[in-house]
Amino acid sequence: MNGEKTIPRSPRVHFELLKDGEGRLVLVLSGQLDADSASLLWRELKQELAAPPATTLEIDAAGLTHCDSAGLGLLYFLSAGQMTPDLQVTLRGLKPELQKALQSFSMEDYQAFQSQQPIKQSVTEEIGTAVIGVANDLKEMVVFIGQVASGLVVLLSHRRQIRAREVLRVFESAGVNALPIVSIISLLVGLIIAFEAAQPLAQFGAQIYVANMIGLIMVRELGPVMTAILLAGRSGSAFAAELGTMKVNEELNALETMGLDPVRFLVLQRLLASLLLTPLLTVYSMFTGVLGGILVMLGLGFPLPMILQQLESSVDIKDIAFGTGKGFVFGIIVAGIACLRGLQTRAGPSAVGESATRSVVSGILLIVITDALFAALIFLLKK
Amino acid sequence: MSTPPDIIISVHDLTAGYADRVILQHINFEVRRGEVFAILGTSGSGKSTLLKNLIGLYTPMAGEVLIEGKNIVTAEGDDRLRLLRSFGVLYQSGALFGSMTVLENVRLPLDAFTRLPGFAKDLVALSKLRLVDLKTSPARLPAELSGGMQKRAALARAIVTDPGILFLDEPSAGLDPITSAELDALFKELSRNSHITLVIVTHELPSIYAIADRVIVLDAERKTIVAEGNPHYLRDHATDPLVRHFFRREAM
Numbered sequence: 001m002n003g004e005k006t007i008p009r010s011p012r013v014h015f016e017l018l019k020d021g022e023g024r025l026v027l028v029l030s031g032q033l034d035a036d037s038a039s040l041l042w043r044e045l046k047q048e049l050a051a052p053p054a055t056t057l058e059i060d061a062a063g064l065t066h067c068d069s070a071g072l073g074l075l076y077f078l079s080a081g082q083m084t085p086d087l088q089v090t091l092r093g094l095k096p097e098l099q100k101a102l103q104s105f106s107m108e109d110y111q112a113f114q115s116q117q118p119i120k121q122s123v124t125e126e127i128g129t130a131v132i133g134v135a136n137d138l139k140e141m142v143v144f145i146g147q148v149a150s151g152l153v154v155l156l157s158h159r160r161q162i163r164a165r166e167v168l169r170v171f172e173s174a175g176v177n178a179l180p181i182v183s184i185i186s187l188l189v190g191l192i193i194a195f196e197a198a199q200p201l202a203q204f205g206a207q208i209y210v211a212n213m214i215g216l217i218m219v220r221e222l223g224p225v226m227t228a229i230l231l232a233g234r235s236g237s238a239f240a241a242e243l244g245t246m247k248v249n250e251e252l253n254a255l256e257t258m259g260l261d262p263v264r265f266l267v268l269q270r271l272l273a274s275l276l277l278t279p280l281l282t283v284y285s286m287f288t289g290v291l292g293g294i295l296v297m298l299g300l301g302f303p304l305p306m307i308l309q310q311l312e313s314s315v316d317i318k319d320i321a322f323g324t325g326k327g328f329v330f331g332i333i334v335a336g337i338a339c340l341r342g343l344q345t346r347a348g349p350s351a352v353g354e355s356a357t358r359s360v361v362s363g364i365l366l367i368v369i370t371d372a373l374f375a376a377l378i379f380l381l382k383k
Numbered sequence: 384m385s386t387p388p389d390i391i392i393s394v395h396d397l398t399a400g401y402a403d404r405v406i407l408q409h410i411n412f413e414v415r416r417g418e419v420f421a422i423l424g425t426s427g428s429g430k431s432t433l434l435k436n437l438i439g440l441y442t443p444m445a446g447e448v449l450i451e452g453k454n455i456v457t458a459e460g461d462d463r464l465r466l467l468r469s470f471g472v473l474y475q476s477g478a479l480f481g482s483m484t485v486l487e488n489v490r491l492p493l494d495a496f497t498r499l500p501g502f503a504k505d506l507v508a509l510s511k512l513r514l515v516d517l518k519t520s521p522a523r524l525p526a527e528l529s530g531g532m533q534k535r536a537a538l539a540r541a542i543v544t545d546p547g548i549l550f551l552d553e554p555s556a557g558l559d560p561i562t563s564a565e566l567d568a569l570f571k572e573l574s575r576n577s578h579i580t581l582v583i584v585t586h587e588l589p590s591i592y593a594i595a596d597r598v599i600v601l602d603a604e605r606k607t608i609v610a611e612g613n614p615h616y617l618r619d620h621a622t623d624p625l626v627r628h629f630f631r632r633e634a635m
Contacts, residue, residue, distance in 0.1 A: 035496065035544065039500070039503070072510070349482060
């Protein structure tokens with residue numbers, strides 16, 4: 001008798017490998033074969049049977065008192081000759097009920113499953129799919145802009161359909177509730193820029209021009225852009241998630257079968273609210289940012305009238321109008337892209353999260369691109 | 384508390400509910416090893432609440448639930464894990480993970496609880512899928528499957544670690560009569576061949592008559608069990624108006 005071994009740490013199963021001179025190998029199993037002992041036995045047998053000096057393998061399972069699915073899996077694997085492809089394998093002594101349960105195992109299922117694994121796309125295919133995706137996305141955007149525009153016309157001629165209460169609700173949650181974060185960020189950005197600029201400007205004795213810089217930069221650029229980015233992250237994602245969840249819950253289908261256009265019923269309210277609140281928040285952000293700059297200048301020892309004088313001489317009402325105008329455009333972009341992403345939500349548990357992410361990414365991207373276009377346009381016009 | 388060996392679940396004077404709202408009280412019953420036990424009741428009678436207390440998702444307000452003689456609320460560490468592994472649950476919606484393929488879903492408990500080699504887990508998972516007769520590719524995502532197929536896949540996941548008890552929450556909800564009869568046959572087969580104890584929450588009379596050995600009936604108003612016994616016997620001999628109404632569709 002050789003090859004006898006009790007599986008360590010799992011005394012439930014016991015196996016013996018018996019050899020006789022004529023190339024017969026007998027594997028005698030006894031005890032309980034469950035998920036824990038089966039995985040250990042699996043490893044042991046793989047080593048023991050790696051190069052068997054035999055032509056046939058007989059598995060004697062008469063001693064098995066209990067065997068769960070994992071154990072049956074091992075027995076099936078052995079008896080199908082998968083571990084020992086060169087040997088002829090027979091299984092005997094298995095209890096009738098286990099024998100019956102063994103029938104649900106099949107190597108064909110396994111091979112069929114292996115062949116069904118998704119084939120990986122080649123790089124060219126992936127690039128192609130991505131390009132088609134972008135093209136389709138652009139097409140959907142154009143269609144969406146058309147829907148929104150036509151919806152807006154209908155809405156303005158049928159004022160009762162505007163649903164002012166919904167507009168107010170969005171205005172409050174996306175606008176009023178955003179005041180604290182807009183305040184903190186604008187104030188701090190104003191402070192930081194003033195601090196950073198004060199040191200190099202001091203070398204030229206031009207510290208007083210910090211006021212000019214902070215005025216222009218907050219009013220023309222950072223006020224509108226920061227507000228828009230904050231809105232995209234805070235409210236845009238909320239719009240996309242809200243509409244996405246409605247789509248997943250079939251609420252959008254319900255609207256459509258009731259003859260209500262989701263764009264007119266849900267999107268336009270958010271768009272209107274955003275159109276109203278973004279310029280307001282933008283102006284608020286401009287002033288808070290400038291306030292941050294003023295605080296730094298006061299700290300540097302400049303008197304307040306002097307700072308205000310500098311601001312007045314550098315920031316024109318046209319600059320404020322320009323910044324506020326940007327706020328209008330950014331407001332439309334943030335709400336529009338967020339609602340579009342929400343409506344594009346597909347099925348599945350991760351779809352809503354994906355839409356929210358896409359709304360923030362596309363929102364910020366479009367904001368920056370539009371801002372660059374504005375800068376280029378102003379440059380060309382002034383030439 | 385010691386339990387006789389043929390009792391697999393015992394519930395002692397259970398009070399269940401949410402916050403300060405009592406939904407069920409004075410609940411006492413026992414489930415015997417290997418039987419098909421059904422929890423019946425109208426909508427809102429606390430069937431699902433009772434189930435969630437049985438499987439340890441909710442903590443009982445009073446009383447205790449013993450599974451294999453152990454209290455799931457007080458069990459800790461390895462004991463709790465062993466207790467959790469001793470039963471499978473088929474949720475009403477199937478609760479398959481949408482981002483994983485069917486096979487990955489079924490394999491998940493094996494990945495978590497065993498150290499079998501990868502292809503062995505696949506082999507076992509595929510055998511369970513064959514057992515529940517899922518006639519579709521296991522490499523598909525749950526969202527691509529019909530409701531009946533999802534239930535079958537979820538059932539395969541619930542039994543992949545060979546639990547001794549299987550809890551079924553409204554298994555026929557949202558399914559057509561033919562599919563639900565097929566599932567009933569499958570449950571019956573599981574209970575007979577694999578010696579699994581089944582605890583079914585349902586209000587489907589055909590299913591109850593087809594598979595249940597013993598039932599309890601819950602009442603929303605009295606907040607407790609109003610009848611216990613074999614469903615065919617209760618249909619013919621019950622005196623309680625609600626139970627008669629439930630089984631015979633008689634006016635109350």
